[in-house]
Amino acid sequence: MYKGVVLAVPVTVPYRRFADQDAHWFLAMALRELLQATGLKKDRIDGLAVSSFTMAPDTAVGLTQHLGLSPRWLEHVPMGGASAIVAIRRAARAVQAGDADIVACIAGDTNNPAAFRGILRDFSRFSREAVYPLGAGGPNASFALMTEAYMRAFDTTARDFGHVCVQQRLNAQTDPGALIRKPLSLDDYLTARPIADPLRMFDCVMPCAGAEGFLVLREEEAHRLRLPFVRILSTIERHNSFPDDPVQLRGGWIMDRDRLWNAASLGPEDMDLIQTYDDYPVICALQVEDLGFCPKGEGARFLASRDLTAGGRLPMNTSGGQLSYGQAGAAGGHLGLNEALRQLTGQSRSAAVPDARYALVSGFGMINYDRGICTAATVLEAAA
Structure with a gap:
């Protein structure tokens, strides 16, 4: 089904209970960890999939400017706990089709009391109109x-x-x-x-702050970079x-x-x-x-x-x-x-x-x- 495409380089930005840094910082640290773990230059990352709840008003496209990336394939995956697998599905097909060579899949959020209350209030229209106003x-x-x-x-x-x-x-x-x-x-x-x-x-x-990331790439590229996959x-x-x-x-x-x-x-x-x-x-x-x-x-x-x-x-x-x-x-x-x-x-x-x-x-x-x-x-x- 996904022959020739593999997953590699799991990285974690250490979790902490609360943080002053914003989501962009945590996502940037995840990208930095991926680059350091592989020795790749930033311009080799030509695909990006992003998941975050606290990145607003930016989406994935806004994040590319913050990170100094110029990907030829981009995906915003606002699906919470399903995001990693959905990102794999999208990214693997992109690599198979030649739309990207190396896709960084990153997810992360900050956490402070004000940000968390905002998430609860504005998580969805259901939350805003039918749940939060009733104290639930x-x-x-x-x-x-x-x-x-x-x-x-x-x-x-x-x-x-x-x-x-x-x-x-x-x-x-x-x-x-x-x-x-x-x-x-x-x-x-x-x-x-x-x-x-x-x-x-x-x-x-327990809500906290942190980030995760991994790469989706061709098997031969993983071998070339000597990456376990x-x-x-x-x-x-x-x-x-x-x-x-x-x-x-x-x-x-x-x-x-x-x-x-x-x-x-x-x-x-x-x-x-x-x-x-x-x-x-x-x-x-x-x-x-x-x-x-x-x-x-x-x-x-x-x-x-x-x-x-x-x-x-x-x-x-x-x-x-x-x-x-x-x-x-x-x-x-x-x-x-x-x-x-x-x-x-x-x-x-x-x-x-x-x-x-x-x-x-x-x-x-x-x-x-x-x-x-x-x-x-x-x-x-x-x-x-």
């Missing part, structure tokens, strides 16, 4: 609605969701870049202060799936998963690790269900019955995921992708998954009142 601004209320509906529909307990948070904290303790590394027990999770019933503190992602076996994306569902208990992955696995000639049982978008535990359950790892409604219990650490039965979010690493705005959609690239190329900064060859990365983005409207997934293979 932000994702906590939306995911509380989804979590409660899921628990009632499938007889799921808080302990099931708590296992995800505890296991990912164990993963974070092995990654020096994770912002939250303090040990977390299931009792700590269950007795944490309530945020939006039934969500507790450790169910909720990963092959793209398949990808899917879907937007505004199941709009008539009263509350989101399924996502677009379920509509396209057969296409994803058939194109890769693999199945869920072949994955050595998975990186699921994880701003709240319930969305991890939806992803493993809808991507075929277990039957519908069994996702939370499926995850609760498994060791999710790097040496476990189903390594998941091996850097700690957003729930422990932090959510640097739109870079949250790139965090799992970069962790998969590191694991498959032997560059992981967290505990390594032994003999990792295949990885699934899935994304979820753009939550409005009751649902996220962007879903995506990719299957990746380590180079032989």
Whole structure:
């Protein structure tokens, strides 16, 4: 499907809780890290894909002037947690078509109280007109609605969701870049202060500042530059799936998963690790269900019955995921992708998954009142 096109050079601009620098600075640092890691000059980057929530009033085209780039291919990907995979799909086709040779996919955001309030207020027309004015601004209320509906529909307990948070904290303790590394027990999770019933503190992602980046390029170019790389076996994306569902208990992955696995000639049982978008535990359950790892409604219990650490039965979010690493705005959609690239190329900064060859990365983005409207997934293979 994407023969001859590979992913390489995962870079992370260190996360911090708050920052005075703007999103442009973090995105520029991601580009600088890519150039330093490859030895490339800036004019060799002839394609650019950008995702950010705090770059306004600029979009990707405005950023090119700030960065001093003159790309012949440009993509703005305002899809939050699905952005990395959507960027891969667009960039890989551009490289195949000869519209670009080396595409930098970067995502990042700043974080300060004023900027975060602005995001909550103006995230979408739904937010501005139907959510924020009623005092329910932000994702906590939306995911509380989804979590409660899921628990009632499938007889799921808080302990099931708590296992995800505890296991990912164990993963974070092995990654020096994770912002939250303090040990977390299931009792700590269950007795944490309530945020939006039934969500507790450790169910909720912590906003922060930071950036992520990677390159999409031809395999022969990666060899020439002596870059470890990963092959793209398949990808899917879907937007505004199941709009008539009263509350989101399924996502677009379920509509396209057969296409994803058939194109890769693999199945869920072949994955050595998975990186699921994880701003709240319930969305991890939806992803493993809808991507075929277990039957519908069994996702939370499926995850609760498994060791999710790097040496476990189903390594998941091996850097700690957003729930422990932090959510640097739109870079949250790139965090799992970069962790998969590191694991498959032997560059992981967290505990390594032994003999990792295949990885699934899935994304979820753009939550409005009751649902996220962007879903995506990719299957990746380590180079032989």
